[in-house]
Amino acid sequence: MAASLTDEGATPLGAEPCGPAWVDVDLAAIRHNVRVLLSAAPSGSKLMAVVKADAYGHGAVPVSRAALEAGAWGLAVARVREGVALRDAGITAPILVQSYTPIRELSTALEHDLAITVSGLQTALALSSLGTATGRDARLHLKVDTGMHRYGVMPEEAVNFAARLAALPGVCLEGVYTHYATADEDDSAMYAQQAARFADVVHALGLRGLRPPLVHAANSAATISGREPPWDAVRTGIALYGVQPSDGSTLDLHPVMSLKAEVGRVLDVQEGEGVSYGQHYRAATRMAAAVITCGYADGYMRSLGGTGEVLLAGRRCRVLGQVCMDSLVVGLPGDLEPAVGAEAVLLGSQGAERVSADELSQRAGTIAYELLCAMGRRPDRRYSG
Ligand SMILES: *Cc1c(COP(=O)(O)O)cnc(C)c1O
Numbered sequence: 306m307a308a309s310l311t312d313e314g315a316t317p318l319g320a321e322p323c324g325p326a327w328v329d330v331d332l333a334a335i336r337h338n339v340r341v342l343l344s345a346a347p348s349g350s351k352l353m354a355v356v357k358a359d360a361y362g363h364g365a366v367p368v369s370r371a372a373l374e375a376g377a378w379g380l381a382v383a384r385v386r387e388g389v390a391l392r393d394a395g396i397t398a399p400i401l402v403q404s405y406t407p408i409r410e411l412s413t414a415l416e417h418d419l420a421i422t423v424s425g426l427q428t429a430l431a432l433s434s435l436g437t438a439t440g441r442d443a444r445l446h447l448k449v450d451t452g453m454h455r456y457g458v459m460p461e462e463a464v465n466f467a468a469r470l471a472a473l474p475g476v477c478l479e480g481v482y483t484h485y486a487t488a489d490e491d492d493s494a495m496y497a498q499q500a501a502r503f504a505d506v507v508h509a510l511g512l513r514g515l516r517p518p519l520v521h522a523a524n525s526a527a528t529i530s531g532r533e534p535p536w537d538a539v540r541t542g543i544a545l546y547g548v549q550p551s552d553g554s555t556l557d558l559h560p561v562m563s564l565k566a567e568v569g570r571v572l573d574v575q576e577g578e579g580v581s582y583g584q585h586y587r588a589a590t591r592m593a594a595a596v597i598t599c600g601y602a603d604g605y606m607r608s609l610g611g612t613g614e615v616l617l618a619g620r621r622c623r624v625l626g627q628v629c630m631d632s633l634v635v636g637l638p639g640d641l642e643p644a645v646g647a648e649a650v651l652l653g654s655q656g657a658e659r660v661s662a663d664e665l666s667q668r669a670g671t672i673a674y675e676l677l678c679a680m681g682r683r684p685d686r687r688y689s690g
Contacts, residue, residue, distance in 0.1 A: 323685035323687065324684070324685050325566055325567045325569065325598035325599075326564070326565070326566040326567075326598055326599040326600075326603040326683070326684045326685075327564075327565055327566070327684045327685040327686065327687055328362075328363075328562055328563065328564050328565070328680055328681065328684045328685070328686050328687070329562070329563040329565060329653070329686075329687050329688075329689065330363050330364060330367070330368070330561055330562055330686055330687070330688050330689070331559070331560075331561050331562075331563075331689055331690045332367060332368070332371040332561075332688055332689065332690040333559075333689070333690025334547055334559035334560065334561045334690065335363075335368055335371040335372055335375070335545060335546075335561055335690075336371050336372070336374060336375035336690070337375075337558075337559050338544060338545050338546070338547055338558050338559060338561070339352065339354065339371075339372050339375035339376055339377055339545065340375055340376065341544075341556055341557055341558060342525070342528060342529070342539070342541050342544055342545065342556075343376055345528060345529045345556060346523070346528045346529075346533075346539045346541075347523075347533050347534065347535035347536070347539075348535060349535060350523075350528075350535065350536065350537065350538055350539045351378035351379065351519075351537060351538040351539075352372075352376065352377045352378055352538065352539055352541060353377065353378065353379045353380060353381045353399075353401065353521070353538055353539065353540045353541070354368070354369060354372035354373070354377040354379075354380050354381070354541065354542075354545055355380075355381045355382075355403075355524075355540050355541060355542030355545070356368055356369050356372070356380050356381065356382060356387070356391070357381065357382045357383035357384070357387060357403070357404075357542070358383065358387075358678050358681070359387075359678075359681050360546075360681075361542060361543070361546050361674065361677045361678055361681065362562065362604070362677045362678045362679065362680050362681020362682070363546060363561060363562055363677070363681060363686075364681070364686055364688070365382075365387060365390060365391060366390070366391065366394040366396070367688050368545075369391055369394075369396055369398075370396070371690075372545065373396070373398050377398075378398070378399065378538065379398050379399035379400060379401065379538075380396070380398055380399070380400045380401070381400070381401045381402075381403050381540050381542075382400060382401070382402055382403065382419075383402070383403055383404040384402070384404065385402055385406055385410040385413055385414045385417075385419060387402075388400045388402055388414065388417055388419040389413065389417050389419075392417040392418070392419075399420065400417075400418070400419050400420065401419070401420045401422065401446055401480070402414060402419050402420065402421055402422060403422055403540075404422065404456070405422075405456055406421055406422070406428065408427065408428065408431045411428070411431050411432055411435055411443075412435055415432070415435050415436065415439065415441070415443050418444075420444040420445060420446055420479055420480070421443065421444070421445050421446070422445070422446050422448050422456065422482075423445045423446065423447055423448065423470065424447070424448045424450070424456045424457045424458050425458075426466075426469070429445070429469070429470055429473060429476065430473070432445060432473075432475070432476050433473040433474060433475045433476050434475065435475065436474070436475025436476050437474050437475035438475075442475055442476055442477040443475060443476045443477070444476075444477050444479045445470065445476055445477070445478060445479060445480075446478075446479060446480035446481065446482055446517075446519070447463065447466065447467055447470060447478060447480070447481045447482075447517070448481075448482055448483065448484075449463045449481065449482070449483045449502075449503060449506050450483070451483045451485075451498075451499040451500075451502040451503050451506075452486060452495060452498060452499045452502065453483075453484050453485065453486040453499070454486075455484070457483065457484075460502045460503075460505065460506050463481075463506045463509075463510070464506065464509045464510060464513060464515065467481065467510055467513075467515045467517075468513065468515060471515055478515070478517045479517055479518060479519055480517050480518070480519035480520065480521060480537075480538075481506070481507065481510065481516075481517050481519075481520055482519075482520070482521045482522055482540075483499065483502075483503045483506075483522050484522070484524065485499050485500075485522065485523070485524060485526070485527050486499065488523070488524055488526040488527035488530060488550075488551075489526035489550055489551040489552070490551070491551075491552075491553060496527070496532070497532075500522070500532070500533070500534070503522055504534060507520050507536075518537065519537045519538055520536040520537050520538075521536050521537060521538040521539060521540060522536055522539075523536070523539040523540065523541075524539075524540055524541065524542065524543075524550070525541045525542055525543045525544035525545070525550035526550040526551045526554075527539070528541050528544070528550075529544065529550065529551075529554060529556055530551070542674075543673065543674060544556065544558055545561075546560075546561045546562065546662075546677060547559050547560035547561045547562075547662075548560075548662050548663065548673045548674075548677075549663070560653065560661065560662065562652060562653070562662070562677055562680065562681075563650060563652055563653025563654070564599065564603070564604065564605065564650070564651040564652040564653065564680050564684065565648055565649065565650050565651065565653070566597050566598045566599035566603070566648075566649050566651060567597070567598045567645075567646050567647065567648060567649060568595045568596070568597060568598075568617070568643045568644065568645055568646060568647040568649060569595075569596040569597065569598045569632060569645065570595070570596040570645060571593065571594075571595050571596075571637075571642070571643060571644075571645065572593075572594055572595075572596070573591060573592070573593055573594070574588040574591065574592050574593075574594050575588065575591050576588055576589070576590050576591050579626070580594065580625045580626040580634050581610075581625065581626030581627045581628075581629060581633075581634055582626070582627045582629065583626070583627055584626070585610075585611070585626050585627060586611065586625040586626035592636055592637070593636070593637040593639070593641070593642070594625060594634050594635065594636055594637060595617065595622070595634070595635050595637055595643055595649075596632050596633075596634050597615055597632060597633050597634070597635055597649045597651070598631070598632055598649075599631075599632065599633060599649070599651055599684075600628055600629045600630045600631040600632050600633055601628050601629070601630055602630045602631060602682075602683050603631070603680065603682075603683050603684045604676065604678075604679035604680030604681065604682060604683070604684070605628055605633065605651055605680070606628070606669040606671065606676070606679065607627065607628045608668075608669045608670050608671070609624055609628055609633075609665070609668055609669050610624055610626060610627040610628045610633070611623075611624060611625070611626065612624065612668045612669075613628070613633075613651075613665065613668055613669070614660060614668075615633075615635045615649050615650070615651050615660075616649065616650040616651075616653075616654075616655040616656070616658050616660060617635070617637070617641060617643050617647065617649050617655075618641060618643065618647075618655075618656070619655050619656020619657060619658050620638055620641060620656075620658065621658060621660075622635035622636060622637060622638065622641070623635060623636050635649075651665075652665055652676075652680065662676055662677060
């Protein structure tokens with residue numbers, strides 16, 4: 306009667322010893338998702354794989370290599386250090402630093418041939434003097450704030466600003482771009498307004514002979530929305546990692562990350578006894594439980610206490626009480642008797658069951674982006690595909 310885990314669980318580790326909580330990253334899924342996105346994007350668009358935050362927790366170097374193999378044109382990061390790490394790994398594809406870059410990091414960025422986002426004159430002037438001094442033009446992308454209200458110059462300033470950039474020595478205006486705030490919503494008036502403002506800017510740049518070679522706007526959601534004009538490139542992050550970028554999306558994306566751990570202990574909890582910190586969960590009757598070797602420091606968020614479900618032998622087991630830093634406790638269905646060392650799946654599939662990043666992030670009260678980033682920090686990573 307007892308379901309056994311020996312098939313899946315007895316030897317969860319590969320050839321390399323790894324700790325008791327790990328993330329499996331399927332690089333074949335990355336390549337598949339790149340191809341799907343390239344065919345969903347407006348035709349002719351180049352694809353920039355957004356690999357900031359260590360590729361949303363998946364590992365920037367292997368993910369970047371896989372994305373480039375599958376046809377991505379370039380990469381986008383948020384920090385100079387992230388771009389440097391890719392160069393140090395021998396990646397030569399174009400890399401754009403999308404976020405704010407402090408002036409003190411600009412020389413490092415140029416040494417590593419990173420394109421810099423510019424939304425202010427100070428940065429542009431600093432790049433100009435660095436480019437002039439080194440004899441190699443700094444590549445920059447002008448950002449336009451069409452309504453997101455993070456970085457960028459305002460649309461009405463964009464053309465004059467671009468003219469100033471074009472006149473600076475030591476720089477090359479390679480791109481102009483914007484970022485959407487609501488591209489994941491159906492029928493978003495905000496999206497339409499941003500898209501129209503951006504199109505006006507691009508048009509005006511064209512009239513002045515200032516249109517750079519790379520005009521880009523779309524994130525994952527806009528890329529697949531069918532509403533985007535065919536600009537030169539798209540910048541896709543979340544969809545690359547197999548998460549649908551908007552509610553209605555039914556794109557054939559393959560999930561990339563699984564979070565796995567082991568059964569560290571199997572125990573009986575007696576009637577009335579509590580489980581974990583604060584003893585918030587109390588057993589109504591005697592019950593079987595398993596300690597899983599994964600906690601909030603492994604990215605399994607504390608808010609999943611009492612609500613998350615972990616797969617054991619392809620069955621869903623509810624998290625009991627608080628998630629700890631390095632472990633959590635699940636209740637076992639009556640006939641399930643896992644061995645110590647059996648494999649538990651906290652994100653991903655086991656047998657016929659799947660816990661998706663969407664499901665887990667909803668239960669945790671967050672979004673898949675944050676969940677994946679969090680899971681990318683401590684667990685060991687194993688790559689396949
Ligand atoms: C993170 C980011 C993206 C990617 O967004 P997804 O929703 O993950 O596709 C694109 N552009 C900018 C400027 C970003 O910061």
